[in-house]
Amino acid sequence: MGRYCEEVKKVSIELMKALLESLNLNPKTTIIPLTKKLEDGMQVMAVNCYPPCPEPELALGLPPHSDYSCLTIVYQNCQGLEIMDSTTSSWKLVPHVPHALQVHVGDHFEVLSNGLFKSIVHRATLHRDRTRLSIASLFSLGMDDKMGVATELVDDDDKKKYRESSFRDFIDFLASNDIAQGKNFIDTLKIQNNNND
Numbered sequence: 001m002g003r004y005c006e007e008v009k010k011v012s013i014e015l016m017k018a019l020l021e022s023l024n025l026n027p028k029t030t031i032i033p034l035t036k037k038l039e040d041g042m043q044v045m046a047v048n049c050y051p052p053c054p055e056p057e058l059a060l061g062l063p064p065h066s067d068y069s070c071l072t073i074v075y076q077n078c079q080g081l082e083i084m085d086s087t088t089s090s091w092k093l094v095p096h097v098p099h100a101l102q103v104h105v106g107d108h109f110e111v112l113s114n115g116l117f118k119s120i121v122h123r124a125t126l127h128r129d130r131t132r133l134s135i136a137s138l139f140s141l142g143m144d145d146k147m148g149v150a151t152e153l154v155d156d157d158d159k160k161k162y163r164e165s166s167f168r169d170f171i172d173f174l175a176s177n178d179i180a181q182g183k184n185f186i187d188t189l190k191i192q193n194n195n196n197d
């Protein structure tokens with residue numbers, strides 16, 4: 001497991017670099033410093049075990065949520081992860097490809113990209129006759145590092161669609177909100193501004 005943690009972190013850094021480049025961010029002022037913060041940042045490993053359920057259509061392993069992270073990498077031993085397709089408002093099953101890793105963007109990357117990338121709402125379903133295991137690795141900046149909109153993506157502060165926040169801000173949010181009741185951290189970060197669509 002220790003080896004997996006180390007290797008999956010390397011994968012996350014390479015993916016983040018590629019995503020940051022795809023946003024055309026400045027290597028010197030943004031990509032290199034942000035990558036360094038990610039290397040020194042938080043890696044939360046959620047090891048989920050979902051036992052068989054006699055009535056899987058009536059229950060969920062994990063309720064719909066988005067991850068607070070920049071990036072989440074999931075390893076699953078069988079299918080069960082579903083993502084919300086916002087264009088059709090329907091759940092789409094992530095196929096189980098043996099040995100493949102599923103990658104999705106979290107709230108902090110939506111913030112950084114000023115909404116160009118969307119944090120994916122997802123949930124875990126159950127099986128009638130088998131146990132499902134998943135390992136979700138959530139990567140973010142350090143506990144008190146603030147993630148805000150990349151300045152290259154907005155020509156003035158009024159165009160920012162999100163306010164900045166840290167991992168600690170997310171923990172504080174969790175302490176007073178129930179994500180099982182549909183409360184989303186990302187919604188608390190959105191700035192209502194006439195200049196925003």
Ligand SMILES: O=C(O)CCC(=O)C(=O)O
Nearest residue numbers: 046048074081124134136
């Ligand atoms: O079990 C899964 O596939 C998803 C796990 C997950 O979403 C999480 O731990 O945040």
Ligand SMILES: [Fe+2]
Nearest residue numbers: 066067122136
């Ligand atoms: Fe998740």
